[in-house]
Amino acid sequence: MVGYPVEGEILSRGTWTAGFALVAEKFQAGRIFLGGDAVHLFTPAGGLGYNTAVDDAVNLGWKLASVVKGNAPSFLLDTYELERRPVAVRNTGFARAFAESIGNYVPKPDIEADSDLGSDLRREAGAYLEAHGRSEFNIPGVTFGARYDHSPIILAEGEGQAPDLPEVYVPNAAPGGRAPHVWLNCQTSLFDRFGFEWTLLRLRPSSSPGTEFVTAARMAGMDLTVVDIKEDQLRAIYREPLVLIRPDQVIAWRGDGDGDAVQIIETVLGHIPAKR
Structure with a gap:
């Protein structure tokens, strides 16, 4: 990966499995609300853990403020979980798919061979990894496309x-x-x-x-x-x-x-x- 032969000593080695996609069953219990990493565990692929956590905070923040100021009933707080949990399931699913795209990739034999075949296999691997990189980070649909059509505080239109x-x-x-x-x-x-x-x-x-x-x-x-x-x-x-x-x-x-x-x-x- 360095691109040049270097001397190195391996001090330790361990394995790590990407692809975790865990979402809590509940985001609220009475007066206790959870958000961010406390309710959804992401594989790092796509960087969606941070985006999803910020959206949790913004969603809960304005609702808490409305209830504290007396402008809304406590039911408004119940919509936090109703709106955010499906998005957490959606986003962890996307992240897991990105992780599997790279985690399940297996280089073909002879990819390191100093031959025409090895050169072809390296180009093939490079094309795959380049496409993976685009698919993992060029994700406006994930970032901007989440929806709350099912929410009881949204006057949805029922459009497809x-x-x-x-x-x-x-x-x-x-x-x-x-x-x-x-x-x-x-x-x-x-x-x-x-x-x-x-x-x-x-x-x-x-x-x-x-x-x-x-x-x-x-x-x-x-x-x-x-x-x-x-x-x-x-x-x-x-x-x-x-x-x-x-x-x-x-x-x-x-x-x-x-x-x-x-x-x-x-x-x-x-x-x-x-x-x-």
């Missing part, structure tokens, strides 16, 4: 979702997934405009003002930032003129009117479960 592939991420503004990112100009991201807590994205403020959401949010104690953007690109991606985005940048609801604003706000805060 694209296949969940590690290397493919297709921006989708249907409730339950990450809000699609758009550059508004060379220096400003759409995410820069979001509020620290909740955001109401208005893409046609003149025809869909969403004033009932502002009133309902104020009554519920919800910190709601209203963001007005008139961009054809956003309208094509988000499809609806009103989009309600959670503190973790997950879309909770979208639509073209605010007649049910009170019920929607109560749903996303956990006061009432979403109808399926």
